[in-house]
Amino acid sequence: FLDVGRQFFLTRMKSQASVKKLPANVEERRTREFIKTSKAEHTSTPEHHSAYRGLGQDNSFNLEDFKKNLKIEITSLTPDEMVFEIVGIDAPLANALRRVIISEVPTLAIEEVFFENNTSIIQDEVLAHRLGLIPINADPRIFLSRDPNGEPRDSDTLQFDLHVTCERIEGSWDKTEEHEKYKNSRVYSKDLQWQPVGSQVNGKPIAPVHDDILIAKLRPGQEIKASLYAYKGVGKDHAKFSPVSTAYYRLLPEILLEHEKFEGDDAQKLVDMCPMKVFDIEDLGKKQGVRARVKDARSCTLCRECIRHPGWEEKVKLRRVKNHYIFYIESTGILAPEDIFREALKVFLEKLEVVNNDLK
Amino acid sequence: EMEVEGEVEKKVVIVLEDPNVPSCATFHLNEEDHTLGNILRYALVKNKDVDFAGYTIPHPSEQAVYLRVQTARPDITAVEVLGQAIKDVTDMTTHVSQEYEKSLAKWRASGR
Numbered sequence: 001f002l003d004v005g006r007q008f009f010l011t012r013m014k015s016q017a018s019v020k021k022l023p024a025n026v027e028e029r030r031t032r033e034f035i036k037t038s039k040a041e042h043t044s045t046p047e048h049h050s051a052y053r054g055l056g057q058d059n060s061f062n063l064e065d066f067k068k069n070l071k072i073e074i075t076s077l078t079p080d081e082m083v084f085e086i087v088g089i090d091a092p093l094a095n096a097l098r099r100v101i102i103s104e105v106p107t108l109a110i111e112e113v114f115f116e117n118n119t120s121i122i123q124d125e126v127l128a129h130r131l132g133l134i135p136i137n138a139d140p141r142i143f144l145s146r147d148p149n150g151e152p153r154d155s156d157t158l159q160f161d162l163h164v165t166c167e168r169i170e171g172s173w174d175k176t177e178e179h180e181k182y183k184n185s186r187v188y189s190k191d192l193q194w195q196p197v198g199s200q201v202n203g204k205p206i207a208p209v210h211d212d213i214l215i216a217k218l219r220p221g222q223e224i225k226a227s228l229y230a231y232k233g234v235g236k237d238h239a240k241f242s243p244v245s246t247a248y249y250r251l252l253p254e255i256l257l258e259h260e261k262f263e264g265d266d267a268q269k270l271v272d273m274c275p276m277k278v279f280d281i282e283d284l285g286k287k288q289g290v291r292a293r294v295k296d297a298r299s300c301t302l303c304r305e306c307i308r309h310p311g312w313e314e315k316v317k318l319r320r321v322k323n324h325y326i327f328y329i330e331s332t333g334i335l336a337p338e339d340i341f342r343e344a345l346k347v348f349l350e351k352l353e354v355v356n357n358d359l360k
Numbered sequence: 361e362m363e364v365e366g367e368v369e370k371k372v373v374i375v376l377e378d379p380n381v382p383s384c385a386t387f388h389l390n391e392e393d394h395t396l397g398n399i400l401r402y403a404l405v406k407n408k409d410v411d412f413a414g415y416t417i418p419h420p421s422e423q424a425v426y427l428r429v430q431t432a433r434p435d436i437t438a439v440e441v442l443g444q445a446i447k448d449v450t451d452m453t454t455h456v457s458q459e460y461e462k463s464l465a466k467w468r469a470s471g472r
Contacts, residue, residue, distance in 0.1 A: 049408050061406035061448050063455075072459045074467040084463070086456070092402040093452060099395040338464055345457045349450060351396055355389060356446045358371040359439065 022057055032254065033320040037307055045090055045322050080330065082337035085252070087324045094249055094325045101247040101344040103235035104351075106145070107334050108138040108158060110230045110240075117225040120187075122216045127224070130216075131162075132240045134189050135209040135332040136230055140243075141343070142203075146231045154198030158206060158230040161193045166218035182220060189213035192228065209333035243340050245330045252324035253300035256317035257292060267292035270316070273305050298326070374439065383431040385438035390424055393417065397425040403445035404429055409436045 022030065034041040046052070049060035069088035076083045086094065113128040120127070138158055146156040164187045172181045179185075190211035200206070216224065235242030255278065262270060270292045271279045280295035302320070307313040329337040373388040389396065397415040404413035404427075412430035429438040 047402055047405050049406050049410070058408075059406070060408045061403060063448070063451050066452055067455050070455060070459055072456070072463045074463050077467060084460075089452070089456065090402065092399040093449075093456075096395045096399045097456075099393075104395070341460065342457075345453060345460070348395075349453055349457075351392075352446055352450050352453070354371055355392075355396065355400075356443065356450075359387075359443060359446070 022052060022055060026052070026055065031322055033251070033322055035302055035304065035307075035318040035320065037304055037313055040320075047090070075326075077338060079336060080333070082329045082331075082341070083326065084341075085324065085326050089325065090323060094327075096348060097341075097344055098247055098249060098327075100348045100351075101244060101329060101340060102242055104347050105243045105335075105340055105343045106140045106232050106234050106347075107241045107243045108136050108140050108143060108230045108232050109238075110134065110136070110160070110228045111233065112229040112231075114227045114229075115225070116227070117223050120216050120218050120222045120224050127216060127226075131192075131228055132238070134192070134213055134215075135334050136206065137209045137334060138206045138230070139204075140232055140334070143232050145233075152229060154200050156231065157197070158200070159195040159197055160228040160230065161195055161226075162187070162191060162228060163193075163223075163225045164191050164218065165223040166220050168220040182218075185218050186214060187216040187218065187224060189215060191215070243332060243335050243343075244337075245332050247327070247329045247340075249325045249327045251320040251322060252326060253297050253302055254319040254321050255294045255297050255300060255306075256319070257294060258315060258317075262292040262315065264289060270306060274300075275303060275305060276301055279306075381434070382437040382439070383434050385429055387427040387429070387438075387442060388424060389427060392425045393423060394425075397427065399449050400427060400442070400445055403448045404441065406448075407441055407444060409433070409444075410441055 029042045030046060033043050046059065049058070051059040066088065071087040072084065074082065074084040110128075110131045113124075113131055115124050115127075118124055118127065122130075136158065143158075144156045146152065164184050166185050167183045169175075169181060169183055175181045188211065189208040192208055194206045196203075196206075218224070233241040257270075267281055267290050271277075271281055276296075276299045278294060278296055278300045279292050281290050282293045283290050300318075302318065304318065306316045307318055327341075329340055331337045331340055335343065371390055371392075373390070375386045375388060376382065377384055377386075394417070397417065401413050401415045404410050407413075409432050410429065411432045412428065415425055415427045417425055427442070429442055431438055431441050
C-alpha cells in the first residue's frame with residue numbers, strides 16, 4: 001500500500017522540475033544561513049531528493065535547472081591571485097574543487113638532492129628540505145610523472161646544480177659588513193643552475209620562481225656542492241607540490257535591515273560601528289530624515305559587531321547565501337591562478353572517470 | 361601510489377551483502393577521500409531511485425572511502441545508481457568548466 005502511494009506521488013512529481021515556490025520562510029531557511037551572536041543556524045542544506053516532498057516539491061538532481069541557475073563571474077585576476085564567484089553550486093562540489101586545487105593539481109619540485117660536499121652548518125637533510133620547498137617555474141602540464149622504477153628522463157625530470165663556496169675578501173680585515181668581508185656568504189635560490197637535458201634544451205628556460213629566497217648562510221672555507229633533481233608531484237604527497245599558497249572560499253554575506261528601526265541616531269551608530277564599512281547613510285530629505293542602508297555586503301567579514309549589542313540582533317538580519325561561493329586562489333607563481341582552476345577541474349573529472357571505468 | 365608489490369590494487373571493490381539483492385551494496389573506493397566521497401554521496405542522495413546513501417572513512421591512516429547505497433526498488437541495482445551519480449557529478453563539473461571559460465573570456469574581453 002505504501003509503495004503504491006509512493007509510486008503515485010513520484011509520478012506526480014516527475015512533472016515538477018525542481019524546487020520552486022516553497023513557502024517564503026522555508027525557502028529562506030533552505031538558501032540562507034542565519035548568523036546569530038553565538039551561533040549560526042540552518043547551516044546544512046537539505047540534500048535529499050525527498051526533502052520537500054511534504055510540500056509537493058522535488059529536490060532531486062536536475063541538470064537543466066542546475067545549468068540555468070549556475071553563474072560564474074570573475075571579480076579580479078592578477079598573476080598572483082584570482083577572486084571569482086560561483087553561484088548555484090552546493091558545498092560538496094565547492095569543497096571538492098577546493099581540495100583538488102590544494103592537493104591534487106601537480107607541480108614540479110625538487111625531490112632528490114645528491115650532496116658532493118656540504119661543509120656548511122646547515123645539515124644535509126635540512127638543506128634538502130629547504131630546496132624542496134623552493135617553487136620552480138616549470139609548467140607541470142608539459143612534464144610527465146616519473147616512473148618510480150625507471151630511469152629519469154628529460155620528459156619527467158629537471159636537473160639543477162648548486163655549487164657555492166664562501167671565501168674571504170682579500171684585505172677586508174677592517175671591514176664589518178658581511179658583504180664587505182665575505183664572498184658568497186649567502187646562498188640564494190638564484191644560485192640554482194638549471195642543467196637542461198635532452199629536449200629541454202629547446203624549451204623555456206627553467207628557474208625558481210623567486211631569485212631571492214635565502215637557502216643557507218656560509219662562512220669562509222664552507223662549501224655546498226650538490227645535484228638536485230625535480231619531479232612532478234601533488235600536494236597530497238607533499239605540500240611543496242601544491243600550486244597555491246592557499247585556496248579558500250567564503251559564502252556571500254547578506255544583511256537585511258528593517259528600515260523603520262534604523263532611522264536617525266541608530267542609523268549613524270550602525271554605519272560607524274561596522275569595521276568593514278558595509279553600511280551607508282541614505283538621506284531621504286527633510287520629511288523622512290536619514291536612514292541606514294547596506295552599501296557593500298560583500299566586504300562583510302561577519303564579525304557580528306552589528307548584532308552584538310542588546311536588541312540589535314532582532315534589527316539586523318545577518319545571513320550567508322548558502323549557494324554563493326566566493327573563491328580565492330593564491331598562486332605560488334608556478335601556474336597562473338586561472339590555469340590552476342582549469343587544471344583542478346580537469347583533475348577532478350579524471351578522478352571521476354577512473355572510478356567510473358573501474359565500476360564498469 | 362596504488363602499486364602494491366607488483367600487484368595493481370583495484371580502485372573500486374563492490375561488496376554485496378547478498379548476491380541476490382543487487383540493490384544494496386557497499387563500494388570500497390581505494391586511494392580516495394572526502395574529495396570524491398562527499399560529492400558522490402550528495403549526487404546519490406539527490407537521486408529519486410536512492411533510498412539510502414552514505415559514506416565513511418574507516419580509518420584516517422588508510423586512504424579508503426566506503427560508500428553505502430540502497431535503492432528504492434529491487435530492480436534498480438546499486439551499481440547502476442552509482443554510475444548515474446558519477447555521470448551527474450561529471451555533467452555538473454563539465455558545465456562549471458564551460459561557464460568558467462566563458463567568464464574568463466568575458467573578463468579578458470572587458471579589458472580587465
